Amino acid sequence: MTTLLEKINDPADLRKLARAQLPQLAEELRSYLLDTVARTGGHLSSNLGTVELTVALHYVFNTPWDRIVWDVGHQTYPHKILTGRRERMGSLRQLGGLSGFPQRAESEYDTFGTAHSSTSISAALGMAMAAKHKGEDRYSIAVIGDGAMSAGMAFEALNNAGVADCKLLVILNDNDMSISPPVGALNRYLAQLMSGQFYAAAKSVGKNVLKVAPPLFELAKRFEEGAKGLVVPATLFEKFGFNYIGPIDGHDLDSLVPTLENIKHLKGPQFLHVVTKKGQGYKLAEADPVAYHGPGKFDPAVGLVKSTAVSKPTFTQVFGSWLCDMAQQDARLVGITPAMREGSGLVEFEQRFPDRYFDVGIAEQHAVTFAAGMAAEGLKPVVAIYSTFLQRGYDQLIHDVAIQKLPVLFALDRAGLVGADGATHAGAYDIAYLRCIPNMSVACPADENECRKLLTTGFAQDHPVAVRYPRGAGAGVAVEPGLQMLPFGKGEVRRQGKGIAILAFGTLLYPALQAAERLNATVVNMRWAKPLDTELLAAIAQQHEALVTLEEGAIMGGAGSAVAEALNAAGTPKQLLQLGLRDEFVEHGDHATLLAQQGLDAAGIEASVRARFGALVERSAPALKIVG
Numbered sequence: 230m231t232t233l234l235e236k237i238n239d240p241a242d243l244r245k246l247a248r249a250q251l252p253q254l255a256e257e258l259r260s261y262l263l264d265t266v267a268r269t270g271g272h273l274s275s276n277l278g279t280v281e282l283t284v285a286l287h288y289v290f291n292t293p294w295d296r297i298v299w300d301v302g303h304q305t306y307p308h309k310i311l312t313g314r315r316e317r318m319g320s321l322r323q324l325g326g327l328s329g330f331p332q333r334a335e336s337e338y339d340t341f342g343t344a345h346s347s348t349s350i351s352a353a354l355g356m357a358m359a360a361k362h363k364g365e366d367r368y369s370i371a372v373i374g375d376g377a378m379s380a381g382m383a384f385e386a387l388n389n390a391g392v393a394d395c396k397l398l399v400i401l402n403d404n405d406m407s408i409s410p411p412v413g414a415l416n417r418y419l420a421q422l423m424s425g426q427f428y429a430a431a432k433s434v435g436k437n438v439l440k441v442a443p444p445l446f447e448l449a450k451r452f453e454e455g456a457k458g459l460v461v462p463a464t465l466f467e468k469f470g471f472n473y474i475g476p477i478d479g480h481d482l483d484s485l486v487p488t489l490e491n492i493k494h495l496k497g498p499q500f501l502h503v504v505t506k507k508g509q510g511y512k513l514a515e516a517d518p519v520a521y522h523g524p525g526k527f528d529p530a531v532g533l534v535k536s537t538a539v540s541k542p543t544f545t546q547v548f549g550s551w552l553c554d555m556a557q558q559d560a561r562l563v564g565i566t567p568a569m570r571e572g573s574g575l576v577e578f579e580q581r582f583p584d585r586y587f588d589v590g591i592a593e594q595h596a597v598t599f600a601a602g603m604a605a606e607g608l609k610p611v612v613a614i615y616s617t618f619l620q621r622g623y624d625q626l627i628h629d630v631a632i633q634k635l636p637v638l639f640a641l642d643r644a645g646l647v648g649a650d651g652a653t654h655a656g657a658y659d660i661a662y663l664r665c666i667p668n669m670s671v672a673c674p675a676d677e678n679e680c681r682k683l684l685t686t687g688f689a690q691d692h693p694v695a696v697r698y699p700r701g702a703g704a705g706v707a708v709e710p711g712l713q714m715l716p717f718g719k720g721e722v723r724r725q726g727k728g729i730a731i732l733a734f735g736t737l738l739y740p741a742l743q744a745a746e747r748l749n750a751t752v753v754n755m756r757w758a759k760p761l762d763t764e765l766l767a768a769i770a771q772q773h774e775a776l777v778t779l780e781e782g783a784i785m786g787g788a789g790s791a792v793a794e795a796l797n798a799a800g801t802p803k804q805l806l807q808l809g810l811r812d813e814f815v816e817h818g819d820h821a822t823l824l825a826q827q828g829l830d831a832a833g834i835e836a837s838v839r840a841r842f843g844a845l846v847e848r849s850a851p852a853l854k855i856v857g
């Protein structure tokens with residue numbers, strides 16, 4: 230039997246359905262979603278929570294003429310399924326497949342690319358003002374979660390939008406969750422809105438009133454008037470200049486559709502507060518939305534199963550246990566996360582040191598300056614942050630931390646390519662954007678054991694230090710207990726060869742060692758992109774005819790550039806090949822494959838070195854042939 234969903238190839242098909250058919254469509258959509266995400270992995274909980282909202286939005290609004298901007302965009306799988314990409318869902322987040330986020334190049338329905346949070350209101354407002362400017366009658370809609378709403382950027386946009394005269398609708402998708410439980414005063418405020426008299430009374434007025442169409446604005450006004458004597462203060466969003474509507478049940482199409490239809494006829498900036506449940510409709514995800522925020526593949530009948538196999542610890546785990554050990558030893562240590570407790574490895578730290586754990590919400594800029602404030606008072610803050618998200622706090626890093634030379638340790642996770650999340654989440658730029666800042670140091674551990682030691686070394690400094698390490702596991706080098714340090718700013722020679730020296734920064738040391746066997750090259754584990762070990766560099770440069778730098782970071786401005794600058798400054802220019810991430814955005818896919826595509830696996834390194842220094846390799850390693 231053909232399902233309703235199979236007939237929907239774009240939202241125009243959806244709009245042909247009778248309203249009474251929508252709940253069935255939503256049910257089919259939810260089950261299709263669960264089935265496909267279980268096969269591919271992906272952001273499940275948030276998507277289960279936006280099924281009805283997605284159906285209602287495409288049903289009521291004339292998309293793509295009306296624009297929808299999805300904040301973060303990790304909840305757009307139902308949107309993808311309804312906008313012509315149903316059959317490609319099996320390729321989600323894989324090489325050449327659908328992105329896990331909206332992308333303008335992927336579909337005209339993806340009106341704005343997102344993945345970093347809290348950009349939607351700004352973008353939708355820009356679109357709405359552009360439409361007005363061009364004389365085009367369309368709605369621009371931002372769908373933003375309660376977690377994303379907590380960021381400064383969202384409030385900057387609200388501040389601007391509330392006084393703008395354009396067709397803007399902000400939908401707050403409030404599921405009372407970020408990735409982990411939400412934090413902060415805004416969350417408390419939203420909870421008050423939901424539990425307060427206004428919601429209770431609105432609920433009891435019920436769906437029927439919503440259906441019989443006095444515009445909701447009028448309804449809300451009448452309710453407020455009728456409720457004189459009760460204290461029903463204007464919401465925060467009304468104070469910002471929006472017309473606030475809600476909260477309404479975001480899983481009830483009989484509320485959503487008429488409400489959205491009413492809103493279409495209202496003037497000025499509109500704010501709709503929708504209440505949803507993360508994981509809705511799949512009991513296991515409802516019970517544990519954190520675990521199902523971004524699971525890998527699983528059997529929906531069984532749910533996520535903890536692997537019993539002994540596996541290598543991830544760098545995140547190495548950091549998490551280092552943090553607890555260091556906190557045990559140094560009472561000044563405080564740990565800060567901008568809403569990434571699980572991803573950054575802070576779960577145990579929070580349990581063991583609750584008074585020294587600070588989840589500041591999705592607020593990277595604030596996290597950095599908050600750390601600076603603590604450091605100014607003699608504490609030793611460790612900011613656990615993904616490389617890509619520290620981009621948000623760049624001015625704060627320079628202005629608040631570095632200029633004042635405050636000893637903040639940045640534990641930079643997800644440095645390098647990240648795989649399934651793609652270009653938006655790649656930690657490609659941190660070496661380049663950090664090493665140009667005075668007072669700042671940047672360490673690049675090659676493996677797990679070195680990561681722990683460099684964290685200890687960085688923590689001991691009296692200036693800001695970033696220790697960058699990648700997603701997942703490394704070479705599998707056993708981590709020594711204790712809190713040993715490594716010499717600050719010093720590298721080490723790992724293999725002695727001749728002719729060519731490969732200077733590796735970070736985990737690419739291991740493929741470099743493999744390639745070097747075939748090239749008979751020297752391999753240096755540089756460890757620090759800043760300060761650069763110029764003494765070691767000078768010695769190596771003197772002993773070799775050519776140098777190769779290697780890093781899982783942007784070539785432009787990266788550690789290889791630091792080497793080039795140092796050689797020039799010393800007046801000893803050398804033949805230099807800089808290997809790293811090219812000047813292009815690397816899309817989603819399996820990490821190993823992406824690395825190979827960038828020529829950064831052992832075979833790729835060998836091939837690049839041979840291509841550039843072929844004659845020299847022949848002289849240095851005459852008997853060895855190219856790999857593969």
Ligand SMILES: Cc1ncc(C[n+]2csc(CCOP(=O)(O)OP(=O)(O)O)c2C)c(N)n1
Pocket residue numbers: 275301303304344345346373374375376377378404406407408507567568569591593618621
């Ligand atoms: C700038 C930025 N910081 C952190 C993240 C990581 N992140 C992705 S989703 C998410 C939680 C978002 O919560 P909410 O907006 O309420 O959406 P929900 O997951 O509840 O659907 C976080 C912290 C991000 N994508 N962007």
Ligand SMILES: CC(=O)[C@@H](O)[C@H](O)COP(=O)(O)O
Pocket residue numbers: 301303344408523572643647650700
């Ligand atoms: C959408 C988002 O930003 C996060 O959910 C991110 O996808 C997490 O990435 P990790 O899986 O690397 O923690």
Ligand SMILES: [Mg+2]
Pocket residue numbers: 374375376377402403404405406407
């Ligand atoms: Mg949320």
